[in-house]
Amino acid sequence: MPPRTPRPDPFPGYGARTRRRAGRDRSRWHWLLAVPVVFPLLTPLYDRAEPQLWGIPFFYWVQLVGIVLTMVTTALVYQLTRVRD
Amino acid sequence: MHVLAGHRIEFTVFAAVLALVVMLGFWAARWRRPQDMHSLEEWGLGGRAFGNWVTWFLLGGDIYTAYTLVAVPALVYGIGAVGFFAVPFAVLTTPLVYLLVTRAWSVAHVHGFVTPAEFVRARFGSRSLAGMVAVTGLVATMPYVALQLVGLSVVLATMGITGDWPLVAAFTLLAACTFRSGLRAPALMSIVKDLLLLWTVLAAMLVIAMTPRGLANAFRTAKEHFDLTPNSGDGLLLGSANHLSYATLAVGSALAMFAYPHVLTGVLAARNRATLQRNMAALPVYTIALGLIALLGYVALSKGVVPLDGDLNTVVPMLFHQVFPDWFAGIALAAIGVGALVPAAVMSIAAGNLYTRSIYREYLRPHATPAQEARVSRYASLGVKLGAVGCILLLDPQFAVDLQLIGGVIVLQTVPAVGLGLFTAWFHRRALLAGLVAGLLTGLVMLYQIPQLGADGRTVVRAHFGGSAWPLSHLGLPTDAAVYVGVLALVVNLAVAVAVTPLLRRRGVPSGPDVTHPEDYTADEGDPALHRMTELVDGDAGLPTHAR
Numbered sequence: 001m002p003p004r005t006p007r008p009d010p011f012p013g014y015g016a017r018t019r020r021r022a023g024r025d026r027s028r029w030h031w032l033l034a035v036p037v038v039f040p041l042l043t044p045l046y047d048r049a050e051p052q053l054w055g056i057p058f059f060y061w062v063q064l065v066g067i068v069l070t071m072v073t074t075a076l077v078y079q080l081t082r083v084r085d
Numbered sequence: 086m087h088v089l090a091g092h093r094i095e096f097t098v099f100a101a102v103l104a105l106v107v108m109l110g111f112w113a114a115r116w117r118r119p120q121d122m123h124s125l126e127e128w129g130l131g132g133r134a135f136g137n138w139v140t141w142f143l144l145g146g147d148i149y150t151a152y153t154l155v156a157v158p159a160l161v162y163g164i165g166a167v168g169f170f171a172v173p174f175a176v177l178t179t180p181l182v183y184l185l186v187t188r189a190w191s192v193a194h195v196h197g198f199v200t201p202a203e204f205v206r207a208r209f210g211s212r213s214l215a216g217m218v219a220v221t222g223l224v225a226t227m228p229y230v231a232l233q234l235v236g237l238s239v240v241l242a243t244m245g246i247t248g249d250w251p252l253v254a255a256f257t258l259l260a261a262c263t264f265r266s267g268l269r270a271p272a273l274m275s276i277v278k279d280l281l282l283l284w285t286v287l288a289a290m291l292v293i294a295m296t297p298r299g300l301a302n303a304f305r306t307a308k309e310h311f312d313l314t315p316n317s318g319d320g321l322l323l324g325s326a327n328h329l330s331y332a333t334l335a336v337g338s339a340l341a342m343f344a345y346p347h348v349l350t351g352v353l354a355a356r357n358r359a360t361l362q363r364n365m366a367a368l369p370v371y372t373i374a375l376g377l378i379a380l381l382g383y384v385a386l387s388k389g390v391v392p393l394d395g396d397l398n399t400v401v402p403m404l405f406h407q408v409f410p411d412w413f414a415g416i417a418l419a420a421i422g423v424g425a426l427v428p429a430a431v432m433s434i435a436a437g438n439l440y441t442r443s444i445y446r447e448y449l450r451p452h453a454t455p456a457q458e459a460r461v462s463r464y465a466s467l468g469v470k471l472g473a474v475g476c477i478l479l480l481d482p483q484f485a486v487d488l489q490l491i492g493g494v495i496v497l498q499t500v501p502a503v504g505l506g507l508f509t510a511w512f513h514r515r516a517l518l519a520g521l522v523a524g525l526l527t528g529l530v531m532l533y534q535i536p537q538l539g540a541d542g543r544t545v546v547r548a549h550f551g552g553s554a555w556p557l558s559h560l561g562l563p564t565d566a567a568v569y570v571g572v573l574a575l576v577v578n579l580a581v582a583v584a585v586t587p588l589l590r591r592r593g594v595p596s597g598p599d600v601t602h603p604e605d606y607t608a609d610e611g612d613p614a615l616h617r618m619t620e621l622v623d624g625d626a627g628l629p630t631h632a633r
Contacts (some may be wrong), residue, residue: 030184033180033183033184034180036176036177036179036180037177037180037181039176040173040174040176040177040332040335041177041332041335041336042332043323043327043328043329043331043332044325044328047166047322047323047324047325047328048322049321049322052301054300054301055299055300055301055302055304055305056300056301056304057304057321057322059166059169059321059322059323060169060376060380063169063172063173063176063376064172064373064376066172066173066176067172067175067176067369067372067373067376068369069176070175070176070177070179070180070369071179071366071367071369071370073180074179074180074183074362074365074366075366075367077183078183078362078363078365078366082359
């Protein structure tokens with residue numbers, strides 16, 4: 001690891017809240033974000049026409065549903081890792 | 086004016102909306118008026134104080150550009166399923182960028198960074214690595230600005246306006262209002278853009294809903310159309326040959342999104358971490374709009390829309406002409422027009438900031454005052470816009486498209502230093518530099534090897550720089566699959582960086598000093614460390630830590 005410029009400990013610029021936040025930043029809930037990352041990569045699984053939805057092939061509507069999935073997951077991770085005051 | 090024949094009402098509405106938006110851009114200088122506009126924090130980042138809504142509009146305007154709005158449905162119209170990659174790309178972007186930008190925001194606020202290159206300088210203590218990151222970012226951003234002009238000229242062409250002067254006029258006005266108001270101009274303009282866009286998308290949905298059997302019919306005609314074409318690469322579905330390239334293009338573009346300097350500009354202007362995180366979760370709403378606009382490609386096919394002069398990018402504007410009344414089409418086209426101006430402004434500001442902080446102050450004038458920085462950045466962003474106009478007028482617009490393709494690949498090569506650097510300082514600065522150079526070279530060579538194919542999918546139209554999917558058969562693999570060049574180059578880049586780091590450590594080559602601390606990456610609004618930062622910025626010692 002590279003050398004780091006020394007800084008007094010505890011550093012006066014940060015309080016207990018920052019340290020709590022640092023803990024939250026490493027929260028395991030973040031692994032949930034892997035779901036919307038992996039989902040779009042599984043092209044062979046969703047590259048199909050059936051089942052259709054209102055005449056829209058599976059390939060298209062399932063990816064539009066994927067958008068909702070990514071929004072819900074991200075919002076969930078945000079709520080679960082939030083530091084409340 | 087005879088060229089406007091039949092488009093008079095449309096053009097009047099279009100021009101009026103654009104004029105209104107530009108006026109708003111000028112007025113933006115007074116919006117949340119800072120005590121002093123003459124610092125880079127104020128001019129180039131809007132005072133780093135944008136809240137939920139403004140950040141939402143700005144980032145949306147920044148990422149979903151006019152070119153995206155015309156090029157994505159054009160691809161869907163032309164080749165079908167492959168053009169839909171913009172949707173999985175955005176699905177992937179959200180979680181990846183969520184993780185990266187919150188840390189980037191914190192460390193940038195604590196240390197006063199305005200650009201990714203400054204972070205690299207502080208984290209790895211290397212001027213040359215930071216310089217390379219800055220130059221890569223600049224080279225990638227400039228054609229992106231030019232591409233917005235291509236988007237604007239497509240819209241103008243469908244109204245019968247082909248001369249150069251309207252483009253020059255629009256960009257001159259944009260340049261003037263950005264020069265005056267800085268990031269506040271595109272931030273305000275993006276709000277109007279979104280209202281126009283929402284209007285357009287809803288109207289387009291209405292059109293689809295009103296046609297008998299709507300989308301189902303569009304998909305059926307599109308399928309019949311693709312079955313008749315000789316090209317095996319098109320169709321309603323990807324087909325196994327396209328699986329890998331579709332997925333890698335989505336991943337590569339998502340990571341590149343983070344690496345583009347203009348996205349970070351929008352991010353750093355946010356007020357606090359929560360604003361950013363909430364926005365990341367909500368931004369995909371734009372993707373739903375983009376997905377629906379992409380499907381307009383099929384609607385255009387089923388309605389028998391013929392692109393103007395064979396330019397596929399004109400498909401959506403032509404569709405608007407066909408299905409909307411004139412005044413309505415004028416508003417819809419203005420949405421695309423403003424959609425070109427907003428990102429062009431943010432990109433040129435980002436490029437200006439990059440030049441100022443990582444080249445001007447690093448190499449030319451190390452003790453520049455904040456006022457000098459703001460001035461240099463203003464003129465640099467002006468220069469970028471002029472360069473973009475020149476590129477379009479003097480050279481072939483196709484050149485801008487090619488450069489943009491290359492830009493996406495090369496900007497991706499800064500991800501190990503900028504992205505992984507947010508999580509670890511393990512990499513040796515020289516290893517990162519070697520990886521970056523290796524990645525850039527690999528990417529360029531691979532792009533050079535890709536020919537552009539004609540409509541039948543076989544004849545070679547152009548021998549080089551014709552696409553970004555690199556066939557794995559080049560490696561002697563018995564497959565017809567292809568991979569996005571950017572991702573392959575990034576793999577080479579990372580492999581070099583990982584392999585060279587322990588070698589340099591063993592040989593005792595000193596690492597650069599890391600002036601950031603672990604807590605800096607989670608600092609938030611309200612922390613004393615950030616308050617001190619604000620005081621430093623407001624005073625005349627607004628220097629990032631590494632330069633103090």
